[in-house]
Amino acid sequence: MSSELWKEALRYFPGGVNSPVRAAVKPYPFYVSYGKGAYIYTEDGNSLIDYVLGYGPLILGHANEYVKEKVIEQIEKGWLFGIPSRVEIELAKKISLHMPSIEKIRFVNSGTEATMNAIRLARGYTKRDKILKFNGNYHGAHDYALVDAGSAASEFGVPNSEGIPEEVLKTVIVCEYNDLQCVEKKLKNEDVAAVIVEPVMGNMGVIPPEKDFLKGLREITSTYNTLLIFDEVITGFRLSMGGAQEYFGVTADLTTLGKIIGGGFPIGAFGGKREIMDMLTPSGKVFNAGTFNANPISMSAGLATLEVMERENVIEKTTYVAEKVTEELERIKYPHVINRVKNMFQIFFGVEKVSNATEARRAKKEVYLQFQINLMKNGVYFPPSQFESVFTSLAHYDDNIISDTILAIKKSSELS
Numbered sequence: 001m002s003s004e005l006w007k008e009a010l011r012y013f014p015g016g017v018n019s020p021v022r023a024a025v026k027p028y029p030f031y032v033s034y035g036k037g038a039y040i041y042t043e044d045g046n047s048l049i050d051y052v053l054g055y056g057p058l059i060l061g062h063a064n065e066y067v068k069e070k071v072i073e074q075i076e077k078g079w080l081f082g083i084p085s086r087v088e089i090e091l092a093k094k095i096s097l098h099m100p101s102i103e104k105i106r107f108v109n110s111g112t113e114a115t116m117n118a119i120r121l122a123r124g125y126t127k128r129d130k131i132l133k134f135n136g137n138y139h140g141a142h143d144y145a146l147v148d149a150g151s152a153a154s155e156f157g158v159p160n161s162e163g164i165p166e167e168v169l170k171t172v173i174v175c176e177y178n179d180l181q182c183v184e185k186k187l188k189n190e191d192v193a194a195v196i197v198e199p200v201m202g203n204m205g206v207i208p209p210e211k212d213f214l215k216g217l218r219e220i221t222s223t224y225n226t227l228l229i230f231d232e233v234i235t236g237f238r239l240s241m242g243g244a245q246e247y248f249g250v251t252a253d254l255t256t257l258g259k260i261i262g263g264g265f266p267i268g269a270f271g272g273k274r275e276i277m278d279m280l281t282p283s284g285k286v287f288n289a290g291t292f293n294a295n296p297i298s299m300s301a302g303l304a305t306l307e308v309m310e311r312e313n314v315i316e317k318t319t320y321v322a323e324k325v326t327e328e329l330e331r332i333k334y335p336h337v338i339n340r341v342k343n344m345f346q347i348f349f350g351v352e353k354v355s356n357a358t359e360a361r362r363a364k365k366e367v368y369l370q371f372q373i374n375l376m377k378n379g380v381y382f383p384p385s386q387f388e389s390v391f392t393s394l395a396h397y398d399d400n401i402i403s404d405t406i407l408a409i410k411k412s413s414e415l416s
């Protein structure tokens, strides 16, 4: 039973969990027994249509057969060598084919490591210390990212984490998302190594960039010789095979990836212009290393996932599901706004517009939570936090799953 497991977990883990957002499920987290396709099955014998999907990586759904086959094939051969293997080249080739701005890449093990290293590389390359990020953007859980951060940092009221040295904080400049004037002013007055941005914000709910925001960032950063880092940990291989860069027609100097490219296994990556990437060890003097970097299991699962995506028009199918689900959400009587870009979306109650983190924080979180709990009772799992994105997968591309979801939304819409 989940209730018993939770009691035990509280004894062993701070706050009962190993990543904070998991504790946001009310009244206590349910424990998953297994997942298949669009469904998760709980220790309490319930099934839920899953719109969280491991917070984004599982774009094919749970336990996809092809990915499973490829991972098992790799497991038969061994799972860690600390020696290069063929599959890392195959995955790099595929990523670079779809994202031509990635001329060279380094595989790491989480989105956190990806942004931490991309920032260090930008500093090494430009010989400048400062970086600029946006209020509510989440770039993982390292020191330089936990300033006005979204996701669980906002959900649990710690957008600015304790434990980060003052000296570090002085190097992080924050602007409001979609505010180009702020960026222009800061870059003019300070030596900034890099601007790092989520090209679609997926960590304050979903917030799209306003028209010309990303193009504007490209122009301003070029003017001041500041690097532009697109954090595509969520958007990479989600908005299009070429990520947000292809979707919006804007090219970054460095790109960070994670989630989908590991097919559900731990992964992160950062890549970009050859000239910048070659500053990394061992060809250059900016250090990065990792026991599990490019581990063959994550590489195989990622490669298999991208192969299915190429074959099966996954982005359009997942977008279709998101369209159908949001059409039903639109019918909810309680005043709300829905932000959707392709196959990622979120609903905000009690506000008319959400175009930055400040506006997202004004939404009625308690109404969202009430809706999320109602949905769980009716067999559908949305993120337990307002500040996460709803995702769809290939496994959701099924009339029965879509109609069951629509029915659950209808039954869950009595909100006060």
Ligand SMILES: Cc1ncc(COP(=O)(O)O)c(C=O)c1O
Residues within 6 Å of the ligand: 055, 109, 110, 111, 112, 113, 115, 138, 139, 140, 141, 198, 202, 203, 231, 232, 233, 234, 258, 259, 267, 268
């Ligand atoms: C945009 C973005 N960057 C970085 C990260 C950090 O990735 P990870 O949780 O793999 O460390 C996340 C995680 O959600 C993210 O959404």
Ligand SMILES: NCC(=O)CCC(=O)O
Residues within 6 Å of the ligand: 019, 020, 021, 022, 055, 138, 151, 152, 202, 203, 388, 389
């Ligand atoms: N959008 C933020 C995440 O996906 C992070 C999930 C986690 O840290 O558990």
